[in-house]
Amino acid sequence: MNPTRLATATRWAACFVALGLPLAALAGVSAEEAARLKTELTPLGAEKAGNKDGSIPAWTGGYTTPIATDKPGGRRSDPFKDEKPLYSITAKNADQYADKLTDGTRALLKKYPDSYRVDVYKTHRTAAAPQWVYDNTFKNATRAKLDGEVLSGAYGGIPFPVPKTGAEVMWNHVLRWRGTAWQFHIDSFQLTADGKAVLTTDGVGDQLMPYYLPNGSVEKFGGEFWMVRL
Template identity: 55%
Template sequence: MKTISMMRTGALALSLLASAVMAAVSPEEAAQLGGSLTPLGAEKAGNADGSIPAWTGGLKPDAAAVDSNGFVANPYAADKPLFVITAKNAEQYANKLSAGQLAMFKRYPDSYRIPVYATRRSGAAPQEIYDAAKQNALHAQTTNDGNSLSGLDQTHYFAFPIPKNGVEVLWNHWTRYRGGNLDRVIVQVSPQVNGSYIPVEIEEQIGYPWLMTDADKVKDSGVFYYAKQTVLSPSRMAGTVSLVHEPYDQVKDSRMAWVYSAGQRRVRRAPQIAYDGPGTAADGMRTADNSDMFNGAPDRYDWKLIGKKEMYIPYNNYELWSPKLKYDQIIQPGHINQDLTRYELHRVWEVEGTLKPGQRHIYAKRHMYFDEDTWTLVEVDHYDGRGQLWRVAEGYQALDYRTGASFYPVQTVYDLIAGRYSALGMINEAKRGITYGQTCNSNDFTPAALRNAGIR
């Protein structure tokens, strides 16, 4: 009996260990990357009827012109919509739409539409990123119930190109390639029901430890990236600065965040910049973890990998990146100007997050759809505690072909009940596009540096 008890105890320990550490894939599986799979893990082949073509390498760095201010042109400017989905014909395409998209048709039957274009598999990245993804496939693991990573390649991108569960798909979105250290000036708006809005202009700087001038000092810091946001306008908010140190272990280390208040001239810790804390300058229209469609610790949810499906998603939205557009042309009552958007048929990974018993969040369930070629999260349906669909997020994806980084020219969170929304990340009226290759060190991202950043 004692021997049986010891065997059972050992088996339980091994079971717990297996649940705590998710194993990397086998060499045989990893060999599919660049073969039957793209280097980032998507199916290279097209679909049965050819409406999704095969991936042939994606866009090249010189795919279209780049103006003197760093704005990229539309490489698909000659494309015209194949058809337009409206409230009148939405049911015909319901099997390729999310519940959130269908709800938007019902909420705004006269104005919300989905213009569908030919599918262009534009996703691409530099060869060193492909090499990193293959190494990660062999060595990267989740630990601490999926809340942290180990075994990443030194470039840290695309942790699980061949994912086995829902949280690994999430990590692919978080660790996707974004072009390295960057600086950009973006605008966020939270329109009233009638469409009126006050633009909030924010300078955003992102730095990665392994790309800093003092990389040897911070390479073992446990930080995945540093992010600093400085509000430039309106004047009543100008000079407010927020700083985030995003860790690899979102629970053990937790996110470190600070805010410098220009009015008080004080730096304070900001634990509210996480989970369902209010999104910065969003008038309550999004949570902190709605930024980048989803960011931060995954620990409050159980993540179920449902599988893959074909779906009409916002894709190659270069028109929404154009410096020829004014924000007034994009922002409308209820939702952005859908005539400026582009949707395509793509395969997506479908993941559902359900709030764990005893945990707190204003979203009881999140239904997510990730583009298979870039691992960009493009659609999220948010449900409240009663199980009712509440907010619909759409990430209007486009690839910056200069670097191979996938971005959102606009990211929206639509509140179906309030009839309002948040639109984040627009650069159309900025003086310059995204600037890459920024020289920085860890001293630029310390609480002590916030006061200097806030002085204008």
């Protein structure tokens, strides 16, 4: 086995064992179940419909319109910059939204009642991927399988868009669509109790996902999911 693939498989096997997830052979779903990706589910396997109260809308294809002011290598602009908050949560009305606040958020509202608030905006389902990723995901639904901790039969899309086990969900997360290659800048700061920001990490990295090369295929895939240079 390729060293990269072996190391990756070993790490995830340890995760599955630690979580108590089964390592038996798992196969893809039936053609009938996969067909849900063309109807009630999005092409990547999420629920297409919105929720009952309308606060989460239905997925209608995601946000795919280029923003004219964006430049390659720059920060992406906010397509919803002109929207105003639907409402704001402050220390004064926090009890009204208690069922939607985490313990940490409630603590911050209590500690900083005059300066901390939560602005709540309209929900947008902007996620989108290229059509070839959708096509590969549809194929993966019936052909991908896990033999113990080793994934096979998947390429260029979500491995298990209609997951049946926790192990399949884990692989979906690991191999989620993020693009084929990208560069990232790391600037990490640790905040002290008195509010001072201390730089702890500074660096640049390049990442390539051969699993998501557009001209690849499940037959040609060599097992290298990631290539990272720091």
